[in-house]
Amino acid sequence: MKRSYNRKSLVIVVILLIILLLIGIYQFSSGTTGKKPPKHVSMIVYGDDAERWENMREGAYLVCEEKNADLILLTMLSENDADEQKEIIDRELKNGADALIIAPCNSREIREYIDSRKIRIPVVYIETMEDRFIGDIDIAVDDYKMGYALGKEITDNESDIVTVAIISGNTERDSVRLREKGLRDAIEGRVGKVLNWSKDEYKANTNTRVFIQRAIVSEATDVIVTFDNSTTDTLLDALDNLNMTSKVYSVSTSNKSVYNLYNKKIKVLEYSDEFSMGYLAAMNALDRAHAIIRYSNKEIEYRTVRKENMYDEENQTLLFPFVD
């Protein structure tokens, strides 16, 4: 009897120890602070060029790595197909994303769609959202100011009789519209003539490069202004095709625009700190995913870069990211 009693006690002790061991293993595997499983952050951007977002992705990745989260960058097939972006959003929600970082290809449409979906996970926009709701987070440069600064460069560098052609580009994005608005405010009454090369005015042409080429050969201009990466890159292609040069003033962060800045095909480039945007977007997204509300006063920086100063210490870290 005594023997049987001892055996039972032994079995109970071993079972208790195994339970303790399992708890220990669980704690050990999830870290001593009882870390939760990694969060999944989906960064949904427009356009099919993932490299163009590398700086931003790098910033977001730094935060995700530090906060034990997974980051996935999702590009689109097109530059401004809102339906495609909505599909990607749906797919990511279905896949269990814990936070979304979105660069809307169409600010209004995507915001409305997000609102209509009543999404419960944090959504951080990495574009200016002009009509955002209270509680929406957009991490973006002050686009109006940036556009205004570009306009100021034109008035400072060019004569007051200069003709300026403005290619509005992807105006379905609030950021682009605000940049344009800022620029127009800056040059209004300070330049000779402003040409509006809006794609809407050439409705028959669906190809942006063809439309720009036609505009270039149709109307003589001294300065051409663009406000986004794809339009800038298309303009550079169009000028190459036509074997022409012009004074291009751009807001862009593409490698192509940086390269052409050195080659003087772009005269002035407004370049925003996308690394910080990615960093802060991920920080906000993960904070909210962990139910932490923290407001950052950090203003996203933008730089006015010319060939002369592009290799300056502070500019080169912005223009030439460390890319693995």
Place this chain on the structure above:
Amino acid sequence: MNENEQIVDQVSWNLNSYIRNMMGISDSMYYSVIKNRNLTDEGINKEMNLLYEANKDNLISIVCATEDGAIVAASPVSTRKPGVDLKKQEWFKKASDEIENIHFSTPHVQNIFDNSNYRYFWVVSLSRSVELTYFGNVRNGVLLVDMNYRGIEQMFDKVNDGDIGYVYLCDSEGKIIYHPMQKAIYAGLIKENNLLHAKYGDGAFSEVVEGQERDVVIKTVGYTGWKIVSVTPVSELALDMGKMRNYLFMVAIIMLILIILGNYIISYVVTDPIRKLEESLAYLEEGAMGEDTMNEDQIYIGGSQEIQHLGRTIKSMIRQMKKLTDDMVKEQKAKRKSELDALQSQINPHFLYNTLDSVVWMIEGERYNDAISMVTALAKLFRISLSKGNNIITIHDEITHARNYLSIQMVRYKNRFTTSIDIDPAIENCATIKLIVQPLLENAIYYGVEHMDGDGEIKVRGYEKDGDIYISVSDNGMGIPKDTLATLLTDKARSRGKGSGIGLWNVNQRIQIYFKGNYGLVIDSELDEGTTVTIHLPRIPIEEFRREEDK
């Protein structure tokens, strides 16, 4: 902290080795290729290419330029960017300004050659002033070795793989060369104490940055003056301690489980069989050694081979012991029987002599009827005495025997004493050795009441007390002197060969041989008051005794 110092030492060793390698390339290029050779010599470009090819994993380019900034040789061959003025570049200026030193720049984007596909390279420039020979004329120039920044980055990335703290590299002015959060620092998103660290000498420090306590280890890298800085937030160390504690906790539990299981296995294989063997031996030791119950099959045989062997050996030993015990018991039985028979044979002639003496005396006194009844009583007495050869009879028979004896003696002594017999009927059916009361009566008569002229009194009492049987024979004779009393039941009484002792000694010996233990006679005597001899027997019903005997 010690661990951090070791890490920093290791990084320092690696970095030193990397830098020495780069300086070696620069030295080789200068002293073996450029110096004292005419710049027009095509061999310069060729040898530069060879040197580049041999080290291209760590190099972006090697450039040799005149003091005017004109490139005289470069590897790999590339198109120079239009409008690039080397003289305005930092590495060129440093080499020209301080011609005696080799200069290391901080990381920067190489801005010399045009790269297709918008490629750019982050490099650390190693530049030095060199002497260039052009048709016998010696001019100053600059030799540039652009090290791939990736080499340094990878070196530090490996170190920063761990969860705790980080290691970064800055130059002597505090400009960051490598930092795991380099871009975030450039963007002003996080802060590093690099400017202060650059001022520190080598060693370990503690500091508080933005409320966070950190352990810092600094080591300066030889020629460059760069500083390797290891930063470990104390809170992360505490976190690691927590991890270690959890780890140790788990190891302790695993060890405990293993110990318990090991104990269980050892117990199962070794201890249990030994314990069972011990129990089976203890069982035998406690009483199973009896002739009939000693069974070697009860010895446990199990467990490991050694313990089984032990069990089998003990079993064999017990078998031998049992055989020896059986032999001894048989021997003892035979011995006891022969002793008992010898004692029994001592009784018969003694009593017969006395009785026949009485019959002779009655016949001489012409008391023929008395003689007849005495001879009749004697016949009855002998019938019980014989008891079909049994030494054990009932108390009832023994008392009947005593009555017959007394009736013979009463006749002989003409009722000079009185007798009374009081036996508890409950004990009458119990077993006793035959002829143990009669010698006591004989002693009581001869040495107690024989000479008392009618006042003599002999009482026989039988009773049960504390589970045993007592039969006492009391007389009111003159008693036994103390010194005689002390030797009555010893061998001295036997050696006397005659007198009052022999009968008592005989009875006592017979009881003790048969029943062992504390059974036997107890004599209580007071001079001039009388003597009581009490027989102490175990209470064994005759049926039980016979059953045991049958077994």
